[in-house]
Amino acid sequence: MVSKKVAACMQGYRLPAVLTPLFIVGEVALDIGIPLVMASIINVGLAQQDVPYICKLGALMLLMALCSLALGVLAGRSSSVAGVGFAKNLRAALFDKIQQFSFRSLDKFSTASLITRLTTDVTNTQMALMMGLRMLFRAPLMLLCGAAMAFYINSNLAMILLVALPLLSVVIFGIFIMAFPRFRQLMSKYDSLNTRTQENLTAIRVVKAFVRGDYETDLFNNSVDEMQQAAFRAESLMATTMPIMQLGMYTCMLAVAWFGGNTIIAGEMLVGDLMSFISYISQILMSVMMIAMISVNLILSKASINRIGEVLDEEIDLTEPQNTKETGKADIVFEDVCFAYDNSQNGQEKRADVLSNVNLSIKVGETVGIIGGTGSGKSTLVQLIPRLYDVTSGRVLVGGVDVREQNLADLRNKVAMVLQKNLLFSGTVADNLRWGNANATQAEIEAACRAAAAHDFISTLPQGYDTVLGQGGVNLSGGQRQRLCIARALLKRPDIIILDDSTSAVDTATDKAIRKTLREDLHGITTIIVAQRITSVMDADKIAVLDDGRLIDCGKHDELLESCAIYREIYYSQQKGGEADA
Numbered sequence: 001m002v003s004k005k006v007a008a009c010m011q012g013y014r015l016p017a018v019l020t021p022l023f024i025v026g027e028v029a030l031d032i033g034i035p036l037v038m039a040s041i042i043n044v045g046l047a048q049q050d051v052p053y054i055c056k057l058g059a060l061m062l063l064m065a066l067c068s069l070a071l072g073v074l075a076g077r078s079s080s081v082a083g084v085g086f087a088k089n090l091r092a093a094l095f096d097k098i099q100q101f102s103f104r105s106l107d108k109f110s111t112a113s114l115i116t117r118l119t120t121d122v123t124n125t126q127m128a129l130m131m132g133l134r135m136l137f138r139a140p141l142m143l144l145c146g147a148a149m150a151f152y153i154n155s156n157l158a159m160i161l162l163v164a165l166p167l168l169s170v171v172i173f174g175i176f177i178m179a180f181p182r183f184r185q186l187m188s189k190y191d192s193l194n195t196r197t198q199e200n201l202t203a204i205r206v207v208k209a210f211v212r213g214d215y216e217t218d219l220f221n222n223s224v225d226e227m228q229q230a231a232f233r234a235e236s237l238m239a240t241t242m243p244i245m246q247l248g249m250y251t252c253m254l255a256v257a258w259f260g261g262n263t264i265i266a267g268e269m270l271v272g273d274l275m276s277f278i279s280y281i282s283q284i285l286m287s288v289m290m291i292a293m294i295s296v297n298l299i300l301s302k303a304s305i306n307r308i309g310e311v312l313d314e315e316i317d318l319t320e321p322q323n324t325k326e327t328g329k330a331d332i333v334f335e336d337v338c339f340a341y342d343n344s345q346n347g348q349e350k351r352a353d354v355l356s357n358v359n360l361s362i363k364v365g366e367t368v369g370i371i372g373g374t375g376s377g378k379s380t381l382v383q384l385i386p387r388l389y390d391v392t393s394g395r396v397l398v399g400g401v402d403v404r405e406q407n408l409a410d411l412r413n414k415v416a417m418v419l420q421k422n423l424l425f426s427g428t429v430a431d432n433l434r435w436g437n438a439n440a441t442q443a444e445i446e447a448a449c450r451a452a453a454a455h456d457f458i459s460t461l462p463q464g465y466d467t468v469l470g471q472g473g474v475n476l477s478g479g480q481r482q483r484l485c486i487a488r489a490l491l492k493r494p495d496i497i498i499l500d501d502s503t504s505a506v507d508t509a510t511d512k513a514i515r516k517t518l519r520e521d522l523h524g525i526t527t528i529i530v531a532q533r534i535t536s537v538m539d540a541d542k543i544a545v546l547d548d549g550r551l552i553d554c555g556k557h558d559e560l561l562e563s564c565a566i567y568r569e570i571y572y573s574q575q576k577g578g579e580a581d582a
């Protein structure tokens, strides 16, 4: 079944979709009528040398042909309006849906597959709809009416159809059925080519850095070769249909001419009738071909429709409650929080807990450090605060209210998060900063940049704040990018700011300067600093130590040095490392 949400994208284009078959019915009626008029011209006009009669019917025939043309054009137009409009709605719906995706859903669909769904799959669906609207009615109608007319003209002669039609149908449908898996294979090759290309282009810098260019090119060439072979296998089979079709058609006509000629000689049929009979035969045989072709096309596009449906039907698991609760101040409480990533989509059924029974409370205005080995769940923990993921069990409270009972936009506006994997967008430096606050004045922007120790380097850029950044901010250093991201978060003037390893690429002195301004200029803001370096969190009001998803200790630097073995170990290993470096 086609997903309801896909079908709903016909909204606004139902009229042209309904009009198309109506126009087609008119067109078919005229196409069926024209050979009849022609028969009369030959049988009556020519036989009796009645010139006015010939002129009259000739004019009628011309008029019918023009009307049929006009209806054909109208049908083409309305099916295009419906198809293109449907595609527009579909794209908008897909994009809108993806914007609503939670991080969990984003983990599930890869970027490359989402792009394919938004582009190729939508185009396939659009084509199928346009063709379906025109041909799905036209071909069967033509077949039925043509056959009826053939029997009406001469039922004996029409017996030829009873032999030819099943024979030809079996052959043509046989070929299409054989071609079907080959087309399906072609489509899947096309998919993997798409995925490969998109993945490669997204990560082209990594490919170059690892000198994997040749390797990737080989893979790509293999992909292209496979596609070529698949396409050849499918198309070479399809190429046989036309000659077979023509063979069938000419054989039929030969038979019709032979038997029809004899009937005419015997005086049982008129020449004009034979002519129109031949027209019907060719229309009927063409319809058989059309029907076979649309069937295959529709089945093939079903894969695309399903893939679009998957996105549209993806359940939005981060739902907002009907009555959102007003929150108090920006304190944060983790209550017995457990969390596991949903890996079932990647074929791994295992759901290991990434966080187990975390209890932590953070007061308004406090600065809290979170430290722990790589993979210990630090990023996971802080991502629960702006509700990027939902807890598996337990609760996360912000301002005294469970985050699941808050208005999502309000919550996320209150919490500024500098993600570990951060990104800038193409545009100027100022444009990027205004992501935090669209109405920020230049003075506010500069203040935020000073706080994030970014003002100095921005001033040295060729056009200062108007310098244009490449996609992802490629023309900045890693540390510069991090500082811009912090400034962007500060511009939101949030109640809570979370820095997830956001100064990892910044030298220790700058790191210190940033922390100093955060503490002095931004007191009152609850600050959470996730870090690898103990020096980054040493002066925090408290430090939470995570180990393998468990909160093993929490306290001030000195207390932890006393009480927490793991903390001590990290601290001394970093101290020694620092000395060794020095």
Ligand SMILES: Nc1ncnc2c1ncn2[C@@H]1O[C@H](COP(=O)(O)OP(=O)(O)OP(=O)(O)O)[C@@H](O)[C@H]1O
Pocket: 107, 341, 342, 343, 354, 372, 373, 374, 375, 376, 377, 378, 379, 380, 381, 420, 501
């Ligand atoms: N999107 C995801 N889907 C599935 N598993 C994930 C995902 N993100 C992280 N994990 C897993 O969860 C665990 C904790 O990851 P997390 O990113 O929270 O660690 P971290 O403490 O921030 O590490 P680092 O210091 O390297 O940033 C890891 O074992 C990781 O493999």
Ligand SMILES: [Mg+2]
Pocket: 378, 379, 380, 420, 500, 501
């Ligand atoms: Mg992390």
